[in-house]
Amino acid sequence: MGTFYGADVSALRQLGQRIKTSRDTLSRLDATLSQSIEAARQWTGPDGLQFRTDWGSIHRKALAEARTLLGNAERAVLRNADEQESASRAGSPSGTTAAAPGNGAGHVTDGRPDHSVPRFPDRGKPDLSDDQLKELRDKIHAAADSDDFFKGNDADVDDLRKALEGLTPAQLNQLLGTLSDDELKKLGNGLASDGKGVFNWGGTTAFERQAVLDQLLAKASPEQVERIKVQIPWAQPDGIASGDPANPDGGPQAAKGWMTPKGPVISTSQSTLDIRQGGYGDCVVMAGLGALIGQDPNWARDHVTDNGNGTVSVKLNDGGQERWVTVTKDVPADENGNPQGAKGNSGGTWSMYVEKALAQVYNEDNASDPVNPGQLADQRYEPGHYRAIEGNYGTDAMKYLTDGKLTETHDSSDVWKAADAGRPVIIGTKGEAPPGVPDGYVAGHEFFVTGVDDSGKLVLQNPWGPQLDPLHISKEEYESMFGNAVITG
Incomplete structure (x- = not known):
């Protein structure tokens, strides 16, 4: 008799993880075979040429289709797990357990389902003890204090990140409920400091401070997300644009506000049709996304997910290590109230959030971008500015979007x-x-x-x-x- 998963939420989630592992295995197999076939140039002649052509035009597409089918199956399994869990909650004696923000695959956006795979499908319970809350609050206060002359607060920031990673969303929200606005603001200031001290010259990188913010934003309730955004201003990048020098109409302009795009982040299927550069001069970034989604239609599904709580997480690369960067769902708006940056398309708004997440951590701006005649000279922008991702060079941008090879x-x-x-x-x-x-x-x-x-x-x-x-x-x-x-x- 086969295993029955119908009402066992835990088993369903385990099945979803096994499907994901299989899909990841196919992705690695695709990459390994492609490299081996490309390297086998000693096989010359028409047969070798035909085999390499068939590999690129037929066999790789078949592997991509198989990954797509596995991805659909994974989302269906997780959606059924969410539905079963919701039904169980509705039928519980108290009926008071809140559903997790970010129910994941199948939650509805603007009347259309979003096909994101949830990062934290199990919300858990707010069951931290008073002692545990005190220990976590002490870590927050240590990370917020950047005045240690000898050590700085870099190690404290890393210690806090590790502690937050061990919390369920419900526990994280329980902790946030004990923090005052002033404590949140001080934490934001401490994270934004360089983290250095006399005995620590490395300091805290943009990815490291963003890793703490990722845990706060991705797991928090929508109400706490809005609170974090107010108390930690650098949770939003600066939306001013230098523009695209290649575009005669792409001059510098300030964002006129923020807007939340309609429609799902991840729709039914993704393709190069989703690549639509906007008012930022980040053609290298958008071209890179076009090349990646053209080669692997599952790239967006594997790297971008709607958390369902007003935030979106994007998986970027930090020197060979994959890291999640979570941003709020609003993006800079132009004078007409439309997205100032990437526009998205039928495949979803995912490219907007890759653009926003990259602006938060991009550290390769080098004040050598091309400038239109009559405009101010280029300057270097630190992480946290959309202007940092404008211009620049292909290898600099692509190493954030790939494994760096x-x-x-x-x-x-x-x-x-x-x-x-x-x-x-x-x-x-x-x-x-x-x-x-x-x-x-x-x-x-x-x-x-x-x-x-x-x-x-x-x-x-x-x-x-x-x-x-x-x-x-x-x-x-x-x-x-x-x-x-x-x-x-």
Whole structure:
């Protein structure tokens, strides 16, 4: 007799985790095989070429489809677990247990279901003892105190992060309920300090302070999320834009406020159609997302999730280590009340939150971005500014979105091989347009590769949006009209 999961919430969640593990295994298998096939260049001739072509155009797509099916199954299992848990609560004698914020797969946004996989599906109970609460409050006060001349507070920040990671959402909310607004504000100030002391010159990085904020935002109730946002101002990045120098209308402007996008963060399916750059000059970031989602349609589902409590978590890379960065669900608005940055599309608003999370931690801005004539000179912006992610270089941005295995090249043969193998590739254009450029060419801009057409030309898409026709370029055009390419994997 097969195992029955119908009413056993714990077993359902375990099944969901096993499905996720299988999906992750397929992803690793895809990456390993792709690298091995790409490396086997000693297999020359038409058979070898045909095999590599079939791998990129047929077999990898089959693996991607299998991952999609497993992802759908995982979400269905977790949704059923949530529904069973809710039904059990409704039928309990007291009937007073609150549902978890972020019920996960299947919660409804703007009339449409969101297909995010919850990070914390089990809310738990607010069962911390007085002694446990005191110990946690002491850790919060230590992290908030940045005046230790010898040690700083970097170690205290890390100690607090570890303690918060061990809490369920209900316990975290119980702890937040004991903190005054002044205590929250002091914690925010302490986290924002450099964390250094005489015996600690490393200090607290943007990712490390964001790791504490991640635990607070991702697990808190919607009411506490709003409170955190007020008391810790750097929970929101600065929304001012320098604009896109490649776009004649992309000049600098301040955000006119904040708005919460309608529709799900993760819709039914994701694709390159979701890539629509907005008023920020982050074509490298948006082109990178286009290349990644084109290679793996599950990338957004694996890296972005709606927590259901007014926050969205984004998985970024910190020197080879995956880290969650959680941001509130509102984004900078333009003068018309529309998103100032990425626009999203039928696949969801996920790209908006990758953009926002990246602005919170991006530390590669180097004051060398291109500037339109007549504008102020570029300057370096610290993490917490959208302007930090504008301009910059492909390898700098892509290492936050990938495992950091990147190759920078101008050799057309490397680019075509990577495109044939289905690897993510982004390509920059010349700072000034050379003579004879094709329609759709934009100088000082980044495009992403979507494949090679039947005539052997490279197909490039502008991250400004799918409404623009793709470019089809030959190797000769590539060599004369384009700058360096960044290849992932």
